Amino acid sequence: MRALLFERSLAKVAASRLAGSVVPGRGARFGPLRLASLSEPEPPGPDWMRVRPKLAGICGSDLATLDGHGSRYFEPLVSFPFVPGHEVVGELDDGARVVLEPVLGCQARGVHPPCPACAQGDTGDCERVAFGHLRPGLQTGYCADTGGGWSTAFVAHRSQLHPVPDSFSDRDAVMVEPTACAVHGALRVPTEGALVVVIGAGTLGLCTVAAVRRLGLPGTLVVVAKHPEQRRLATELGADLVVEPQGARRAVRLQTRSLAVDGRLTGGADVVIDCVGSARSLADALAVVRPRGQVVLLGMPEPFRTDLTPLWHREVALVGAYAYGSEPPAAGRARARTFALAFELVADAGLGRLVSATYPLERYREAVEHAASAGRQGGVKVAFDLRGQRATGERRARGAGA
Amino acid sequence: MSPRPGFVLETDRATPPTLFWHGEGWRLERLPPGSRIVYPPEPMEAVADPDEAVRQALAHPLGDSEPLADLLRPGMRLTIAFDDVSLPLPPMRPPDVRQRVIEAVLELAAAAGVDDVVLMAALSLHRRMTEAELRHALGHRVYEAFAPHGLLLQHDAEDPDGLVHLGCTDAGEDVEINKRAATSDLIVYVNINLVAMDGGHKSVATGLASYRSLRHHHNVRTLQHSRSLMDEHRSELHTSNWRMGRHIAASGIKVFQIETTLNTDTFPSQFAFLQRREWEWSGRDRATYLATSASLARTPARLARSIFHSIRSPHALTSVQAGEVEAVHARTLEHVHRQHVVPVEGQTDILTMGLPYICPYNVNSIMNPVLVMCLGLGYFFNLYRGKPLVRAGGVVIMSHPTPWEFHPVHHPSYIDFFDQVLAETTDPLEIEAKFEESFATDPWYVHLYRTSYAYHGVHPFYMWYWGAHALQHLGAVIVVGGDVAAVRRMGFKPASTLRDALEMAADVVGPDPSVTHIHAPPLLLADVE
Numbered sequence: 001m002r003a004l005l006f007e008r009s010l011a012k013v014a015a016s017r018l019a020g021s022v023v024p025g026r027g028a029r030f031g032p033l034r035l036a037s038l039s040e041p042e043p044p045g046p047d048w049m050r051v052r053p054k055l056a057g058i059c060g061s062d063l064a065t066l067d068g069h070g071s072r073y074f075e076p077l078v079s080f081p082f083v084p085g086h087e088v089v090g091e092l093d094d095g096a097r098v099v100l101e102p103v104l105g106c107q108a109r110g111v112h113p114p115c116p117a118c119a120q121g122d123t124g125d126c127e128r129v130a131f132g133h134l135r136p137g138l139q140t141g142y143c144a145d146t147g148g149g150w151s152t153a154f155v156a157h158r159s160q161l162h163p164v165p166d167s168f169s170d171r172d173a174v175m176v177e178p179t180a181c182a183v184h185g186a187l188r189v190p191t192e193g194a195l196v197v198v199i200g201a202g203t204l205g206l207c208t209v210a211a212v213r214r215l216g217l218p219g220t221l222v223v224v225a226k227h228p229e230q231r232r233l234a235t236e237l238g239a240d241l242v243v244e245p246q247g248a249r250r251a252v253r254l255q256t257r258s259l260a261v262d263g264r265l266t267g268g269a270d271v272v273i274d275c276v277g278s279a280r281s282l283a284d285a286l287a288v289v290r291p292r293g294q295v296v297l298l299g300m301p302e303p304f305r306t307d308l309t310p311l312w313h314r315e316v317a318l319v320g321a322y323a324y325g326s327e328p329p330a331a332g333r334a335r336a337r338t339f340a341l342a343f344e345l346v347a348d349a350g351l352g353r354l355v356s357a358t359y360p361l362e363r364y365r366e367a368v369e370h371a372a373s374a375g376r377q378g379g380v381k382v383a384f385d386l387r388g389q390r391a392t393g394e395r396r397a398r399g400a401g402a
Numbered sequence: 403m404s405p406r407p408g409f410v411l412e413t414d415r416a417t418p419p420t421l422f423w424h425g426e427g428w429r430l431e432r433l434p435p436g437s438r439i440v441y442p443p444e445p446m447e448a449v450a451d452p453d454e455a456v457r458q459a460l461a462h463p464l465g466d467s468e469p470l471a472d473l474l475r476p477g478m479r480l481t482i483a484f485d486d487v488s489l490p491l492p493p494m495r496p497p498d499v500r501q502r503v504i505e506a507v508l509e510l511a512a513a514a515g516v517d518d519v520v521l522m523a524a525l526s527l528h529r530r531m532t533e534a535e536l537r538h539a540l541g542h543r544v545y546e547a548f549a550p551h552g553l554l555l556q557h558d559a560e561d562p563d564g565l566v567h568l569g570c571t572d573a574g575e576d577v578e579i580n581k582r583a584a585t586s587d588l589i590v591y592v593n594i595n596l597v598a599m600d601g602g603h604k605s606v607a608t609g610l611a612s613y614r615s616l617r618h619h620h621n622v623r624t625l626q627h628s629r630s631l632m633d634e635h636r637s638e639l640h641t642s643n644w645r646m647g648r649h650i651a652a653s654g655i656k657v658f659q660i661e662t663t664l665n666t667d668t669f670p671s672q673f674a675f676l677q678r679r680e681w682e683w684s685g686r687d688r689a690t691y692l693a694t695s696a697s698l699a700r701t702p703a704r705l706a707r708s709i710f711h712s713i714r715s716p717h718a719l720t721s722v723q724a725g726e727v728e729a730v731h732a733r734t735l736e737h738v739h740r741q742h743v744v745p746v747e748g749q750t751d752i753l754t755m756g757l758p759y760i761c762p763y764n765v766n767s768i769m770n771p772v773l774v775m776c777l778g779l780g781y782f783f784n785l786y787r788g789k790p791l792v793r794a795g796g797v798v799i800m801s802h803p804t805p806w807e808f809h810p811v812h813h814p815s816y817i818d819f820f821d822q823v824l825a826e827t828t829d830p831l832e833i834e835a836k837f838e839e840s841f842a843t844d845p846w847y848v849h850l851y852r853t854s855y856a857y858h859g860v861h862p863f864y865m866w867y868w869g870a871h872a873l874q875h876l877g878a879v880i881v882v883g884g885d886v887a888a889v890r891r892m893g894f895k896p897a898s899t900l901r902d903a904l905e906m907a908a909d910v911v912g913p914d915p916s917v918t919h920i921h922a923p924p925l926l927l928a929d930v931e
Contacts, residue, residue: 241822243821243822247821250817250818250821251818251821251822253846254818254822254840254844257840257844257845257846258846259845259846259849260846
């Protein structure tokens with residue numbers, strides 16, 4: 001089969017880090033990612049199935065890995081070499097379309113009894129992602145035993161697969177996984193009636209806007225977006241106010257009628273959802289959140305140093321939001337699987353439109369660079385298009401935007 | 403030789419290019435043959451002895467008023483209010499006329515043994531004046547005599563303890579003004595009447611009022627029915643101020659009004675060409691134009707701004723009158739009209755104007771896009787009596803760089819107004835209904851207005867309303883040479899050249915349009931038949 005393989009190589013990681021710091025996404029050109037012909041992974045057990053990806057998205061966490069900016073925290077939680085790709089819509093051998101829920105929790109790992117988190121359905125918090133009959137890997141796409149979406153085939157446990165409704169296009173379906181992340185982040189803290197600020201309007205940010213608007217019932221939803229197309233989409237998806245990063249503090253100040261001291265607000269937003277995960281975005285979040293407000297860190301953070309004095313002084317709660325699982329009951333809704341909510345949201349908000357360009361595997365360097373600069377180029381989600389590609393390695397070049 | 407009156411030139415192919423102000427600079431533009439250019443009258447002769455003229459005015463008041471000396475007595479409470487930094491434009495060479503007048507008033511007060519005297523800058527909702535600006539307006543001697551003792555105040559329209567509500571007019575308008583002034587035995591108000599809009603009852607009713615009071619006339623409905631702002635008899639803004647002024651008088655508050663008029667000798671001699679008609683430019687004028695233009699082209703914008711704002715105008719006093727408000731103002735208007743009025747026959751399809759670097763609200767500051775709008779559509783458009791210079795559905799073409807730039811200290815609420823309000827709508831009525839109150843009562847803007855040097859939070863709204871009559875009247879507004887994004891944000895059309903703008907305007911008003919250029923500053927008032 002054809003696959004993009006990420007190998008452990010300190011020298012190449014260093015090269016990717018250097019290249020990625022010069023041009024975002026350039027790490028794919030010089031780093032440890034390569035296009036390879038591999039044997040298809042063997043199903044590790046009877047409940048495992050072969051999936052042939054149709055579309056596989058490029059996620060912000062993938063970009064951080066390829067550019068060498070990811071945290072070393074993950075090293076013991078992944079196994080090398082791995083095939084990236086966890087945002088996947090694919091096809092089973094019987095032709096059924098499925099979306100992958102990539103977390104490799106207790107059930108997929110054959111761990112019995114399951115850990116308390118998995119027992120409750122909160123698979124994102126699984127305590128056994130480095131244990132069981134699989135090698136470590138917090139998700140498909142980071143585990144050497146399963147393969148990943150950036151290939152023509154991988155294996156997945158039955159519990160990881162969700163059937164795709166006929167009404168969904170492949171583009172709709174590939175947006176389900178990032179939407180699930182957004183849903184989880186949006187529901188991580190109560191936002192009903194609150195002033196909510198979403199920082200960042202890439203894929204995760206825009207999905208979060210849709211999720212907060214439809215599931216969180218905010219009083220006012222302010223979105224901080226860098227690029228014009230992002231601002232347009234944020235408005236379409238339900239933002240009450242969209243501002244550029246340099247205008248964020250002014251906008252929140254005006255919304256909250258706060259005072260300011262040396263540019264820092266005395267009041268602020270009830271909830272800030274940071275969909276970027278950089279030192280700058282967290283500093284901005286802390287600058288615009290009110291005392292005793294909540295900051296949800298949803299974008300995967302890179303390692304950085306930051307001043308937490310405002311968090312301490314203003315008694316702000318910093319809450320992480322990773323992946324998905326189940327969501328607590330709220331607003332007349334029973335406890336629900338995050339993916340079930342994500343399917344509904346993709347359909348309701350038309351999130352398939354966020355897929356801006358697709359590339360064949362062979363053009364992975366271009367694809368990754370495009371993904372890293374999608375916002376600047378007026379795009380959002382970039383994905384690999386594996387439809388028509390065969391496990392034997394049949395190649396068919398397909399242009400961007402196909 | 404008496405100064406020549408203003409006049410209207412009809413251009414032909416031999417007419418030299420016309421000077422258009424363009425922010426901190428200017429351009430020579432060729433108007434289509436058959437266009438009209440409205441030139442202001444030449445500066446009137448100044449009074450020979452300004453100090454003596456002031457003394458005479460105080461001693462021989464107009465209307466039902468005693469001479470000022472007879473109104474002053476020991477033990478009384480006297481407040482001398484004066485126009486703020488927004489007048490005159492550009493700031494005048496020292497001594498400022500306010501200094502002359504206030505020194506004369508203080509001499510009389512001292513002679514009468516009045517020792518409770520306070521000077522008060524009538525800021526309304528404008529920014530506070532800096533020490534340098536106060537020293538310039540009042541002179542060092544007056545400043546030193548009052549400021550160190552806390553007797554030089556600046557009206558604070560947001561001081562809950564410093565205002566007094568005097569009830570409502572017959573039309574239900576709240577009249578709330580400065581408490582110190584209202585509780586004085588006498589208010590002496592010192593005006594600079596640069597244009598016909600200034601002075602009269604507007605001095606106290608606006609200059610010393612609160613937002614609660616101002617909102618009754620600084621609103622879209624009133625401004626749309628002020629036709630024009632320079633014609634008090636057809637201006638709802640003035641009608642409302644007059645009601646308030648009469649209410650103030652009926653409340654027992656005594657105002658001794660002093661109004662001064664200046665001639666249109668606006669720019670120093672090194673810029674003499676700015677006040678000359680182009681075909682009369684001397685070789686020296688042409689050389690100065692070329693040299694300054696070339697120099698400005700190489701000068702960074704910030705430096706150019708600083709140079710222009712250091713210009714001190716040679717404005718000279720043409721009249722001073724004092725006494726009862728309405729009688730004084732009537733005489734003042736005669737002088738203003740004598741200096742400014744230019745008869746113009748009929749309206750035009752397209753009105754062109756070159757906007758300079760300064761308006762009343764960016765002295766020593768930045769002319770942000772909202773102020774460009776206000777200067778063009780609020781002030782220049784309103785330089786008429788009778789009918790607007792441009793017909794209903796016509797087009798105004800303004801020339802100004804319109805930078806997307808704001809003074810962060812002076813204009814903080816303007817930034818949010820531009821970023822958030824105008825991004826949503828440019829309709830004055832919608833803006834007023836949806837956003838005004840929130841800005842006007844925002845505690846941060848209030849804090850900055852009171853303690854820093856910021857215009858009040860509601861001020862950008864008033865600037866927008868100032869142009870509301872024009873926005874209602876016009877078919878389109880085109881800005882030549884402006885920042886494209888800033889121009890579009892305001893709902894106007896950008897054009898890179900005057901020629902392009904004229905072509906775009908023809909799409910609105912039809913082919914072969916009539917074109918009129920208002921050649922200001924120096925200022926004028928078109929009397930349109």
